[in-house]
Amino acid sequence: MKPILVxxxxxxxxxxxxxxxxxxxKEVLVLFGPSGSGKTSILRCISGLxxxxxxxxxxxxxxxxxxxxxxxxxxxxxxxxxxxxxFQDYALFPHMTVAQNILYGCKDRKKGKELLSILMEKMRLKxxxxxxxHQLSGGQKQRVxxxxxxxxxxxxxxxxxxxxxxxxxxxxxxxxxxxRLQEELAIPVVLVTHDLEDAFAMGHKLAVVNDGRIEQIGExxxxxxxxxxxxxxxxxxxxxxxxxxxxxxxxxAVHIEWMGLVLEAPTQEATVGSDVVxxxxxxxxxxxxxxxxxxxGIKENLLTGVIVREIHRGNHYxxxxxATSVETGRDYDFEISIPVHAYWRLDLKVGKEVxxxxxxxxxxxxxxx
Amino acid sequence: xxxxxxxxxxxxxxxxTILTAVTGLGFAILMAKARFPGKSLVEALLTLPLALPPSSxxxxxxxxxxxxxxxxxxxxxxxxxxxxxxxxxxxxxxxFRTAKAALESVDISLxxxxxxxxxxxxxxxxxxxxxxxxxxxxxxxxxxxARALGEFGATLMVAGNIPGKTRTIPLAIYTATQINRMDIAxxxxxxxAALAYAFILAVNKLQEK
Numbered sequence: 001m002k003p004i005l006v007x008x009x010x011x012x013x014x015x016x017x018x019x020x021x022x023x024x025x026k027e028v029l030v031l032f033g034p035s036g037s038g039k040t041s042i043l044r045c046i047s048g049l050x051x052x053x054x055x056x057x058x059x060x061x062x063x064x065x066x067x068x069x070x071x072x073x074x075x076x077x078x079x080x081x082x083x084x085x086x087f088q089d090y091a092l093f094p095h096m097t098v099a100q101n102i103l104y105g106c107k108d109r110k111k112g113k114e115l116l117s118i119l120m121e122k123m124r125l126k127x128x129x130x131x132x133x134h135q136l137s138g139g140q141k142q143r144v145x146x147x148x149x150x151x152x153x154x155x156x157x158x159x160x161x162x163x164x165x166x167x168x169x170x171x172x173x174x175x176x177x178x179x180r181l182q183e184e185l186a187i188p189v190v191l192v193t194h195d196l197e198d199a200f201a202m203g204h205k206l207a208v209v210n211d212g213r214i215e216q217i218g219e220x221x222x223x224x225x226x227x228x229x230x231x232x233x234x235x236x237x238x239x240x241x242x243x244x245x246x247x248x249x250x251x252x253a254v255h256i257e258w259m260g261l262v263l264e265a266p267t268q269e270a271t272v273g274s275d276v277v278x279x280x281x282x283x284x285x286x287x288x289x290x291x292x293x294x295x296x297g298i299k300e301n302l303l304t305g306v307i308v309r310e311i312h313r314g315n316h317y318x319x320x321x322x323a324t325s326v327e328t329g330r331d332y333d334f335e336i337s338i339p340v341h342a343y344w345r346l347d348l349k350v351g352k353e354v355x356x357x358x359x360x361x362x363x364x365x366x367x368x369x
Numbered sequence: 370x371x372x373x374x375x376x377x378x379x380x381x382x383x384x385x386t387i388l389t390a391v392t393g394l395g396f397a398i399l400m401a402k403a404r405f406p407g408k409s410l411v412e413a414l415l416t417l418p419l420a421l422p423p424s425s426x427x428x429x430x431x432x433x434x435x436x437x438x439x440x441x442x443x444x445x446x447x448x449x450x451x452x453x454x455x456x457x458x459x460x461x462x463x464x465f466r467t468a469k470a471a472l473e474s475v476d477i478s479l480x481x482x483x484x485x486x487x488x489x490x491x492x493x494x495x496x497x498x499x500x501x502x503x504x505x506x507x508x509x510x511x512x513x514x515a516r517a518l519g520e521f522g523a524t525l526m527v528a529g530n531i532p533g534k535t536r537t538i539p540l541a542i543y544t545a546t547q548i549n550r551m552d553i554a555x556x557x558x559x560x561x562a563a564l565a566y567a568f569i570l571a572v573n574k575l576q577e578k
Contacts, residue, residue, distance in 0.1 A: 049481050078484040079493075085485040091478040095500050104496075105486030152486045 004188050005156055007046055009055025009065070018042065018212040020055075028182055028189045030203030030220070032196070033235060038212035039192040040088070043158045046190070047085045048078040059083070059155055084154030088161040090145040092133040098144050099129040105152030112151065119147040122181065139170035146178070150185070157182075159191045163198050175201050196237050200224075208232045225362075230277060230369045238279040239335040241366075246270045254365070259323070259330055263301045265363035277369035282318065282337035284362035287346055288355040301358035307350050308333070317343045321356060370553070373533045374541040375560065381449055381524075381537060382517035385456035389513040392457075393464025394506060400465075401472040402494070419462035426458050427526030434527060449535055452528035456517035464513040471505020472498060508575040515568040519561065 003023035011018040018038050022029065031039045044050035045065075046057060054069035064081055066074040093101050102119060106112035120126050123143040133141060142162060149157060162178070163171045179202065182189050193199055199206060199220075206224070207217040208231070216228045227233035233241055244258035249272050253264040256278060270276060288302065305323035316339050324331040336356065338348075348354070400412055418426050434440045434451060445451045475498045483493035499506075521539040528535040530544060538557050545554035 047485055049484075077489070078481075079487050079489050081485075082487070083485060085482065087478050087482060089478065091476065091482045093479060093483075093497055104483070105488075107487065148482075148486065 004060055005046070005190075006056065006058040007042075009045060009052035009057060011041070011045060011050065011052040013038070013041060013212075016212055018045070018052075020045070020214060022207060022214060022217055024188045024190065024205065026186045026188055027204040028179070028191060028202055029205040029207060029217075030199045031190060031192045031207050031209050032199040032203075033194065033209030035194055037209045039194075039209050040160050041212075042209070043085065043160055043190065043192060046156075047083045047158055048076065048081050049085070051075060082152070082155045084149030084152060084157040086142075086145045086149050086157070086159045086162060088164065090133075090141045092141055092144055092148075094133050096132075097129065098125060098131050098133075098136070101133070101144055102148045102151050105148060107152070115151060119150060123147045123177065137170075138165050139174060142166065142174060143177075146181075150181070155187060157185075157187060157189045159189065161192055161194070163193065163195070171198075172201075178202070196235075208235055210235070224281075226364050227279065228367055230366055233279045233366055237281065238364075239282045240285065241277060241279045242332070243275065243277050245275050246272050246365075248272060253360070256363070256365075259332060261301075261303070263358060263363060264360045265365060266361050268365055269367060270365055276365050278363055278365045280358050280362050280364070282335040284359045285321070285334055285336040286357045286359060287336065287338060287342070287348070288357050289346065300360040301363070302355055303334075303358065304353065304355045305331070305334075307348060307352050307354060310348075310350055312340075315340060317348075319343075319348065321354070323356075370556075371532070374536050374538045374557065377449065377533075377535070378518055378537040378539075381452045381456055381520075382514055385453045385460060385517040385520075386510060386514040388453065388457045389460045389464045389517070390510045393461050393509065393513065394468050396461075396465050397468035397472055398494075401469050415465050416462045418458050419466075423455075423459055423520070423522030424526060427455060427523035430455055430458065430523060430527045446527060447529045447531065447535065449528065452520070452524045452535055452537065455523035455527050456520045459520050459523055460513040460516040463516055464509045467509030467512060468502070468506045471502040471509070474505065475501045504575045508572045511568050511572050511575070515565055518564060 003025055005022070005024040008021050010020070016038065018041055020042055031042060033039055041050060045052045048064065052065060052067070054067045055065070056063070057065040059081070063074045064076045066072070093104065096104065099116060102116055103112050106115070120129065123146060125140065125143055125147065128136065128140065133144070136144065163174065166174065175198070191202055193202070203220045205217065206220045208215045208223060210231045216223055216232045223232065224236050227236055227238060230241060242258055244256040244263070246254060247257045247262060248255035249270060251267070253266065254268060254270045256263045256265055256276065265278065303323045305321050307319050308322045309320040311318040316337050319336040319338060321334040321336050322331050323334060334356070396415055400408065430451070431446070432438055434443065434446050434454070445454070479497045479501070480490070480493045483497050484490060488496065519539055521543070524535070524537060525540060530536050530540045536544065538561055542554050542557045545551070545557070
């Protein structure tokens with residue numbers, strides 16, 4: 001499929017430089033990364049509110065920006081780009097009512113009235129037409145901002161931290177509404193967030209942004225499961241990042257020596273004899289039930305140790321597990337994520353000795369640590 | 370009693386305020402939006418009349434409008450039109466600074482959003498920033514009117530103190546005290562104080578949100 005949005009550009013911002021390479025179809029791309037990593041500036045460059053130093057930006061085959069660094073060959077002004085932009089603080093016009101705000105970008109008055117009532121319905125804003133922004137809740141403001149952007153019939157929608165100021169139930173509802181809307185409109189959406197849960201919930205594609213650079217971009221699952229760099233592994237919550245040495249490789253597995261143990265990882269790019277950095281997500285560390293014989297399939301990479309700390313996180317527990325190597329006497333802390341029901345069934349508590357299995361299929365060697 | 374100073378003062382202040390409002394807002398927009406070399410120098414120049422003694426503003430106007438000056442051909446010296454020019458120059462910094470502050474207080478992202486919604490920059494400015502800054506701009510207009518109404522030094526130098534022609538209220542107060550007519554002086558003092566007080570109340574009302 002030919003991409004709808006093509007953006008390859010760079011820009012210097014003070015002592016910070018932005019380097020972007022991305023292509024996107026009719027899907028949701030989440031730009032995920034820590035605050036100050038340049039996510040908002042990427043959106044501004046695409047929308048034209050900031051001018052890149054050089055590069056190429058194309059939407060539906062139309063060149064929006066093109067420069068070789070010396071001469072700007074094309075730079076379509078913001079108002080002709082047809083790119084919707086929802087700002088982090090909503091930026092509603094305070095002197096206009098909800099209806100006036102939404103209709104502001106409307107090109108055809110007659111059609112606008114119809115579209116207005118559809119959008120009011122879809123964005124759950126019915127009855128608020130005559131309200132002013134200061135009379136709305138945060139969630140309502142965000143919905144008005146999104147409806148206003150959609151009224152202008154954008155070819156691409158950019159959302160800057162759309163959920164950051166909303167509480168959880170409001171956030172969930174808006175997320176599902178947005179995903180539904182995106183499907184109906186069939187336009188590409190680029191969404192910025194620094195929240196891992198939002199990134200999980202919203203994206204088809206995920207780009208991890210760090211220091212103005214896209215560290216990795218790909219299908220969401222792929223980026224979560226197979227981070228290419230240590231920073232990506234860290235930002236996406238891999239938590240357990242370990243260092244070992246490849247000691248063997250065969251048909252079915254790569255063998256990694258770690259703390260005197262030999263772990264099995266799925267076949268992947270690795271040179272025997274080389275030092276490697278690998279990771280495993282906390283939800284892929286399984287606690288083996290002591291009252292049952294170890295089942296086939298989860299007896300991979302067994303470790304014993306003690307639970308040293310626990311944090312109750314609502315629907316799951318984060319357990320900190322100290323594994324001690326019999327051979328070397330060194331120990332290592334693992335983070336384990338376990339659903340609350342499993343925590344109770346296994347009768348876990350701090351100080352308890354347990355056996356864990358590092359799921360083989362989830363052991364991933366980071367190619368560019 | 371001769372009430373001509375009141376009507377003359379209102380006429381001069383009214384015309385001067387229109388002039389000040391238009392030019393002051395124009396400069397405010399330019400300074401708030403445009404970027405060009407030497408901007409800070411221009412900005413300082415626009416504020417200068419606020420810090421200068423009005424008599425030196427009067428001096429410059431006298432030079433410009435004098436018989437050999439570049440605007441001498443107008444023949445405005447010692448007419449009410451010269452008083453208008455004096456009031457205009459003296460009130461301009463107030464209008465300029467108040468309007469600029471009002472424009473700059475409007476969140477810049479509102480204009481950005483308007484542009485992403487398909488409006489060219491000038492349209493975004495007219496639809497969004499201008500209405501949101503309107504109270505501040507109006508406050509500037511009222512301040513300018515108050516300042517124009519009280520203008521004395523520069524007016525005295527370029528318009529003189531001709532009864533019925535260029536004698537505005539401040540000049541009438543001055544003249545009355547010179548000839549020891551404290552009853553006339555105090556009458557005009559009360560009139561100006563009442564006017565000024567009303568304007569300040571109006572400005573405060575506009576600037577509270």
